Amino acid sequence: MDVLARLDRIPVWALPKRYLAIIGIGYFFTFYDITDIGFAMPAIDSQFKLSGSESLFVALSIGLIGYIVGSLVIGTLADAYGRYRMLILTITLTAIGSFGDAAAQGLTTLIIFRFITGVGVGADLNLVSTYLGELAPAGRRGRISVYTFLVGIIGQAVTPFVALALVPNVYVGWRMLFVIGGVIAAMGLAVRFVLPESPRWEVQHGRDGDAETTVARMEAYCREQGIAMPDPQPSEVSTVRGVPLRFLFHQPYAGRLAVFIPMWFLWYIGNYGFLGDAATLIKEHGAAVGGSILYLAIGSIGYPVGAALMIGLVDRVERRLLILGATIVWLVGMLLIGWFASAAVIYIGAFLASLALGSYLQVAYTFTAESFPTRARSTGFAFSDGIGHAGGALGALVLPxxxxxxxxxxxxxxxxxxxxxxxxxxxxxxxxTGRRLEHVSI
Incomplete structure (x- = not known):
């Protein structure tokens, strides 16, 4: 209780700022990879002579299966064995998967490495939100998460431009697209070793001395910077340990799963339908391959714009309302794209859709992670977001x-x-919004 009370009185991010950049690099790869496969598939289809069903399986289904497995398995392991170890594992898997994607010589090897990539990506999204939430101060938890997310979402914004330069113009352009992703993941792995373990997880698992070391370091930073810290206010904190999953089937957490699983399921129906199918569907509706990518490339400027908007709002407005607002913008964007009235209308629709994605994702990731207790936080996120990804598979298959x-x-x-x-x-x-983790997650 004393260690957590001292941690919670720290009003700023009191660890080196480069730690946020390090997490951001991994996030950058995650969103780069989510986006690159949709742009690579037209060339892969042609060179590997894939049928429509094979293409959909490789582009979306196998990656989503890996995503769900990674989030559920590695997310649960993170509650048992620590956030830090699993953060190293996930970025390693994503690097291996991306380089393997680039080297694939046929459908079988591509399926194997897309699955490995999906495992790493799915688990990493889970762990980043969990890890940052456990280190950030309550009043800035959302903002700090969105700052890091902003670095990552740039990956989703630049990928269409990289794809536009490579895929239509270079025979091995799609391979180069994956190599770039592998290099980014390898860079992220090289620098992640300096990150500390979450003090909240350490206290939960009886490693009070290690937690004390990290918290004392953070307090020392505040004193050096002249940042005032209020007196610690200890409150009752459960340190019950056990199989993380069993806690989620008791109230209030069972009720929260009943909220977050359908929330993510419904969101991912459109998210993955748009990211996976939009380029192909726009092309089939009359645009050239390069033109369909260009529509989405210009529109992708909305990703960082949406995330930047959330920086000023996420710790001032209740998360639930921000999420609702983002989905309203999403609906408008989809209606404009569907209208297909002119190039300008499609550009605006793609921009609003990207803006909504950039606004929704990290706020919803943060909201999901902070709603579960430390002893099962990563597992709760894994079941909410992981099972929710079944909606992504459904949307990608059903939209066409x-x-x-x-x-x-x-x-x-x-x-x-x-x-x-x-x-x-x-x-x-x-x-x-603005509440201590132990108060949100009870």
């Missing part, structure tokens, strides 16, 4: 079917509505 059966507009309007429903579900979640 809906477009073919009804119309281009109906398809994009449908994934706009599922996004809005995610925002409405979020309203049922707990109050979290």
């Amino acid at each position: 079917i809906v477009v073919g059966a009804f119309s281009f507009f109906v398809g994009f309007a449908a994934i706009g509505v599922t996004g809005l429903l995610a925002g409405l579900v979020a309203l049922v979640g707990p109050a979290a």
Whole structure:
């Protein structure tokens, strides 16, 4: 209780700023990889002579299967064995997977390495939000998470431009796209070794001395900078240990799973439908390959803009309301793309869709992680976000079917509505903005 009370009285990020950049590099790869496969697949289809079903399986389904497995398995291990060890493991897997993607010689090897990449990416998204939330002060937890996310989301913004330069113009351009991702992941691995373990996890597992060392270091930084710290205010904190999953089937956590799983499921239906299918569907609706990528490339400027907007809002406005606002913007963007009235309208729609993604994701990641207790925080996130990714597989597979059966507009309007429903579900979640983790997660 004393160590956590001292940690919670620290009002700023009191560890080296480069730690946030280090986490950001891993995030950059994550969003780069989520985006690059959709742009690489047209060239891979042609060179490997894949059918439509094989293409969808490689581009989306196998990666999402890996994502779910990684989040569930490694997320649970992080509650048992620590955040730091699993952060090293996840970035290692993503580097191996990305270089393997680049070297793939056929469908089988590509499937294997897309699965490995998905395992690393899925677990890393889980752990980054968990780790940052446990180190950041309550009043700035959202802002610090979004700062790091802003570094990462730039990966999603620049990937279309890199793909536009490589994929249509160079025979091995799609391989080069994956090599770039592997290099970024390798850089992230090289610098992650300096990160400390989460003091909250250490206290939970009886490593009070190690937690004391990190907290004392943070307090010393505040004193050196002349930053005032209030007196510690210890409160009852559970240090019960056990199998993390069993805690999630008791209240209030079972109820929170009932909120966050459908929230993420509904959101990912549109998220992955848009990221995985939009370039192909826009091309089939009349744009050239380069033109369809260009629409999304210009629109992707909205990713960092959305994240930047959240920096000023995330610790002032309740998370639930910000999530709802982002989903309303998402719906407008999907309706404009579906309208397909002109190039300008598509650009605006793609920009608003990207803006909504940049606004929604880290706020929702932070909200999910902080709603579960330290003893099962990573596991709670894993089940919410991991199982929710089944919605991504559904959306990516169904969107082309809906477009073919009804119309281009109906398809994009449908994934706009599922996004809005995610925002409405979020309203049922707990109050979290500005509250100590132990108070949010009870």
